[in-house]
Amino acid sequence: MASAVAHESHEHTHYTTTGLDNRKVAIWAFIGSECMLFASLISTYLIYKGKSIVGPFPHEAWTSPSGQIFKPILNIPVTSQSTFVLLMSSLAMVMALDAVESRGKPGYVGTIKGNSKFWLAATAVLGATFLGYQAFEFTSFVHEGLTIKTNLFGSSFFTLTGFHGAHVTAGVLWLLTLLSIDIKRGLTPKDALLVDICALYWHFVDVVWIAIFTLVYLIA
Amino acid sequence: MATTAATPTFAPPAAASYGQTGIWSWITTVDHKRIGALYLYTALFFFLFGGLEAGMIRWQLALPNQHIVTAEQYNQLFTMHGTTMVFLAIMPLSAAFFNFLIPLQIGARDVAFPRLNAFSYWVYVLGGTFMTVPIFFGNAPNGGWFGYAPLTTMPYSSGLNIDFWVMGLQILGISSLAAAFNFITTIINMRAPGMTLMRMPVFTWMSFVVQFLLILAFPAITIALVFLLFDRFFGTQFYEIAAGADPLLWQHLFWVFGHPEVYILILPAFGLVSEILPTFSRKPLFGYNVVIYSGIMIGFLGFGVWAHHMFAVGMGATADTVFALTTMLIGVPTGVKIFNWIATMWGGQIRFAAPMKFAIGLIALFTIGGISGVMHSSPPADLQQTDTYFVVAHFHYVLFGGSIMGILGGIYFYFPKITGRYMSETMGTWHFWTTFIAMNLTFFPMHFSGMLGMPRRIYTYDAGQGWDTFNLISSIGTAMLILSTLIFVINFLKSRKSGAIAPNDAWGAGTLEWSIPSPPPDYNFAEIPVVTSRYPLWDLKHPERTAGIAHSAPDIMTITDAHAVPVHEETGHKTAAELGIPMPFNTVKPLIAAAALVTMFSGLLFMHKDQFAVAMTITIGSAALFVGTLYAWLTSPLE
DSSP: OHHHHHHHHHHTOOOOSSSSOHHHHHHHHHHHHHHHHHHHHHHHHHHTTTOOSSSOOSSSOEEOTTSOEEOOOOOHHHHHHHHHHHHHHHHHHHHHHHHHHTTTOTTTTTSSTTOHHHHHHHHHHHHHHHHHHHHHHHHHHHHTTOOTTTOHHHHHHHHHHHHHHHHHHHHHHHHHHHHHHHHHHOOOGGGHHHHHHHHHHHHHHHHHHHHHIIIIIIOO | OOOOOSSOSSOOOOTTTTSOOSHHHHHTOOOHHHHHHHHHHHHHHHHHHHHHHHHHHHHHHSSTTOOSSOHHHHHHHHHHHHHIIIIIIIHHHHHHHHHHHHHHHHTOSSOSOHHHHHHHHHHHHHHHHHHHGGGGGTOOOOSTTTTOTTTTSTTTOOSSHHHHHHHHHHHHHHHHHHHHHHHHHHHHHOOOTTOOGGGSOHHHHHHHHHHHHHHHHHHHHHHHHHHHHHHHHHOOOTTOGGGTOOTTHHHHHHHHHHHHHHHHHHHHHHHHHHHHHHHHHTSOOTTHHHHHHHHHHHHHHGGGOGGGGGGGGOOOHHHHHHHHHHHHHHHHHHHHHHHHHHHHHTTSOOOOOHHHHHHHHHHHHHHHHHHHHHHHTSHHHHHHHTTBHHHHHHHHHHIIIIIIHHHHHHHHHHHHHHHSBOOOHHHHHHHHHHHHHHHHHHHHHHHHHHHTTOBTTOSOOOSSSSOHHHHHHHHHHHHHHHHHHHHHHHHHHHHHHHSOBOOSSSSOOOSGGGGSOSSOOTTSOSSOEEOOSSOHHHHHHOTTTTTTSOOOOOOGGGOOOTTOEEOOOOOOOOOHHHHTOOOOOOOSHHHHHHHHHHHHHHHGGGGGGTOHHHHHHHHHHHHHHHHHHHHHHHHSOOO
C-alpha cells in the first residue's frame, strides 16, 4: 500500500474520477454544445426551404421577371467530390492518431503507417482541399447570381455552410499546430491525447458535413 | 477531536494572505475562490445597477401621466433592467457560487481548467461593461430583454442600441459557455474518492444540471443573434418578412434558449436552499434522490415548453395543447421539491438564522410564482394575461422571490466561508423582513393591475383606469426594497471588516466545504478527503443524524490519490509550498484574450457607420491578438 502511494505521488499523477483526462471530458461537452449550434442552423435552413420569393433556387430552375433563366444552383457532382475528400481526411486522421499511439511498435517503425507527420499533413491538406472546393462553390454561386443577400435560400445556405467552413478552417489550423509540434519535437504515445481530442473535433465536423450534404444537397 | 470550538486556536487570516496580495494578484488570479469572489462583487454591483433602473421605472409609474423619463428612455430602462438582472446579476451571482463552491463541495483543489475560469470572468465583466455603458449616452439597448426580431432589425431599430445588445449578449454567451464546459468537466472528473454522483451535495447537483442547460440552450440564441447581426450588417434576410421570412423564427429560437434560461436562473437557488434547510433543521434533506431526479427532469422538460411564451401568436390548437400539457407537467417536479423542503423542516430542530429565513422565504414566494405559472399554462387563460402586469407579477415572484431570495440566503450562509466572518444577524433579520414585505408590496398588486388590463412596457398611463392605487403601492414597495437592499450592502461591507469570527464549520453543516478553514487556503484541502456518505462532516460529529442514510467503508483499494485520507477537520495553516502541493501560476493571458475578444465584437460597431475598413481592421486585428494569446496561453505550463 504505502509503496503504491509513494509511487503515485512520485509520478505526480493527477487523480481524476473517471480516469479520463479533463480535456477529453471537456471536448465531449463542447461537441454536445456544437450539435445544438448546427441543429439551429440546419433547422432554419429547412424551415426556409422553398420559402424564397425570388431565385436562384437550389433544386429548381427559375425565370426572373425580366425573363432571365437561372438553372438549379446546387452542383451535386462537384460537392460529392468535396464530400469524398472530407471523408478521406477523417481516414487520414484515424491513421495519424494510430501512428502517434503506436510510435515505436514493431510494424510501425520506418513505415508509412507509422509516419504521423505524413498523416497529419494529409488530413490538413484534404481539409484545405475541401475549403478550396467551398471557395470555388461560393464564387461560382455569386457569379450565377446568388449571394447571401439574394433570398432566404442564399442567406440560410451561405450562413450554414459558411459556419461549417469556419469550423473546418479552425480544424486545419489545429492540425497544422499539431504537425508543427510533431516536426519540432516528435509526438509520442504520451501526446496521443492531443491528437485524440483534435481527431474527435475533426470527425465531428465531418459528420456535420454528412448531415448538411444529405439534407441540403441530396434531398430536393 | 471536535476542533470547531467557538474560539479558533489561530486568528483567521485575511482573505488574501494565503497567497499574494495586491490588485495585480487579483487581475492575474486563477484561484476558483478568488474568481468566485470577483464574480460575487461584480454581479452585486450590476444587481444594484439593475435595481436602480427598476427604481426609475417605478418612479415613472408611481402616478398617472408622469413624464420623469421619456418613452425612449423608458424603453432603454426596462430593456436594461431585464437584461442586467438576467445576464449580469442573477446568472453571475450563481456563477459566483459555482466557482466558489463546486470544487469545495466535491473535495477538489480547483476547477478543471483554472485559466479558462479566469477567462470566463473577464469576458463577463468586459461584456457587461460593454452593454451597460451606452445607457449613460442614451444609446442603451431598447428592444426588450427578448429583442424580438423583426422589431430589432435595421428598418425598425436603426440606432446603435440594438448593436450593443446583440454583441453584448454574444460576448456574455461565450463567457457562460466557457464556464459551463469547465464546470461539467470539474464535476464529472474532479470528485474526491468516494464522492459518487449520488453523494454529491444538492447544490453541486443542481449546478451540474444547469451547466447542461447552458451548453445546450445557448447555441440557439447564439445562432438567433448571428442571424440578427447578419441581417443588420450584411443584408441577409432571415427576419425580412417581405422576402418570405417567418415572423416567428426569432421567437422560436429565442425561447428555445429562453425557457431553459428560466431554469438556469432558478436551479442554483434551489441548490443553495437545499444546503441551507438541512443545516438549519439539523436533519438530512428529505428524499435526496427525488430532489436530484426532479432537478434532472426539470432540465429535460425545460427544453419542451418554450412555446408557452408564444400562445398569443396563433400557433394553432395542436401546438397550444402540446405546450400547455408539457408546461403543466414541468410544474410537477418543481412542486415535488417544495414538498421535499417542507418535509426536511418537519420534525427538525429549526434555527431561524438569516440564511434559513431567506430559504423559507423562497419556499413561500416561489410557490406563489409557481402557481401563477401554472395558470399561464392554460392557453385561454394566458391569452387574457399575456403582455399584462399579471405576467410581470408572476416572473418577479419566481425570479425575485425564488432566485434572489435563494441567492441572498446563500450569501448569508456562505459569507463566513468566503470571508472568515459572519454577517450581522440583527441586520440580516431586518434585511429579510423589509425585503419580504417590500417584495410583496411591490409585486403582489401587479397581479391586480394586470388583471385590470394594464399592459406591460407602457411608459405612462392615464388616470381613472383602476390601476392608480395598485401602481402607487408597487412604487412604494420598490422604494422600500431599495432601502432594504441598502441594509444588506451596509451589512455586507461592515461584516467583511468587523463581523464575528467564524470557525471552519460556521453553521454545523454536513458537507465537505465546512471541514476546511474559513476562508479556505488556496489549495483548499491539505489532504483530499475520502467520502463515505452524503454528509461526511455529520458522520464525524453527529453520527445520529446520518444513521438512516447509506454509507460505505472507505474503500482503500480503489483510491489512487496519494493525498486521500478519511474526512476530518483541517485546522492547519500551512502554505501550498510547505505542503508540496503544486499550484497553478498566476497569469494575465486570460484577461488579454478576453479583452481581445470584446474588442473584436466592438469593432463591428463601425459597420453601422458604413466604415467597413475600420470595422474589419479592428475585428481582424483583435481576432489575431486573440488567437496569438490563446497559443501563448496553451503553450505555457499551468503549474
